[in-house]
Amino acid sequence: MALSARDTETLVRLVQLTRDQEIDCDDCLQHVAELAEAVLAGRSDPEGLEAVRHHLALCTECNEEFRALKRALAASG
Amino acid sequence: MSRSNCRWLADLRGRGLPQHEALEALRHVLLRGLRGAIRGADEAFLEDVVQEAQLRILDRLEQFAGRSRFETWATAIAIRIAFDEMRRRRWADISLDSLLATGSNLLLQGEQAAAPERGAERSELVSLMYELIHHQLTAKQRTALMAELHGMPQGEIARHLGSNRNAVYKLTHDARKRLKRGLEAAGYRPLDIAAAFSP
Numbered sequence: 001m002a003l004s005a006r007d008t009e010t011l012v013r014l015v016q017l018t019r020d021q022e023i024d025c026d027d028c029l030q031h032v033a034e035l036a037e038a039v040l041a042g043r044s045d046p047e048g049l050e051a052v053r054h055h056l057a058l059c060t061e062c063n064e065e066f067r068a069l070k071r072a073l074a075a076s077g
Numbered sequence: 078m079s080r081s082n083c084r085w086l087a088d089l090r091g092r093g094l095p096q097h098e099a100l101e102a103l104r105h106v107l108l109r110g111l112r113g114a115i116r117g118a119d120e121a122f123l124e125d126v127v128q129e130a131q132l133r134i135l136d137r138l139e140q141f142a143g144r145s146r147f148e149t150w151a152t153a154i155a156i157r158i159a160f161d162e163m164r165r166r167r168w169a170d171i172s173l174d175s176l177l178a179t180g181s182n183l184l185l186q187g188e189q190a191a192a193p194e195r196g197a198e199r200s201e202l203v204s205l206m207y208e209l210i211h212h213q214l215t216a217k218q219r220t221a222l223m224a225e226l227h228g229m230p231q232g233e234i235a236r237h238l239g240s241n242r243n244a245v246y247k248l249t250h251d252a253r254k255r256l257k258r259g260l261e262a263a264g265y266r267p268l269d270i271a272a273a274f275s276p
Contacts, residue, residue: 010226012202024246025231032153071113073110
């Protein structure tokens with residue numbers, strides 16, 4: 001299997017987004033509930049959660065869990 | 078009637094009937110949340126997730142900062158447990174070795190992968206990326222990064238490396254930083270990269 005152009009682009013995109021300081025998955029989990037509630041309520045991102053947004057752009061798993069949390073909140077009304 | 082965050086914390090930290098009732102209420106909250114998050118999930122699987130989530134939530138009560146509803150915070154924890162387990166099952170039969178064998182080929186095939194018809198700039202950038210991956214990263218960083226690039230979840234990479242998800246994130250973060258520094262040292266700026274990958 002050859003590395004697809006898409007895979008290479010993905011890696012370049014991830015590298016471009018990389019910062020010296022990033023939060024990890026546990027830090028993200030600590031704050032993601034607050035972000036999900038704000039998104040569902042149509043509010044702007046709460047102050048101090050930019051690093052969470054950034055982590056979600058880089059971390060496939062946390063992003064998948066964030067989307068699942070939004071579905072859970074939407075379903076429970 | 079919904080519970081306040083304070084009451085959740087007080088009852089869950091307590092003992093006896095209040096804690097028992099809070100755990101039962103939490104069980105319903107988590108089940109409802111998981112059913113909404115994972116359509117068509119097996120009920121026995123969800124019950125197992127809830128049991129594990131209750132223990133983890135009790136263990137982490139001190140970490141709840143009160144900046145969201147307690148139910149949302151707790152549901153996020155249950156969702157992580159559920160998705161980690163689903164990923165583990167999905168990747169159970171795939172070894173890191175087989176993925177890495179593919180990864181080694183990928184590194185060797187870097188020159189060919191940079192197809193000329195995709196443009197000289199892009200070809201040069203792709204070749205540089207391969208060079209950096211091969212020479213600037215440690216073996217462990219390369220392993221984690223290539224496995225991640227091939228879709229293996231970080232939790233699964235961690236399981237193979239005898240590590241944990243956070244440590245794998247740190248490993249790939251360090252790898253990305255090295256690649257970024259390598260690109261910058263070679264004179265690439267974000268706009269050049271964007272131009273190289275524009276359609």
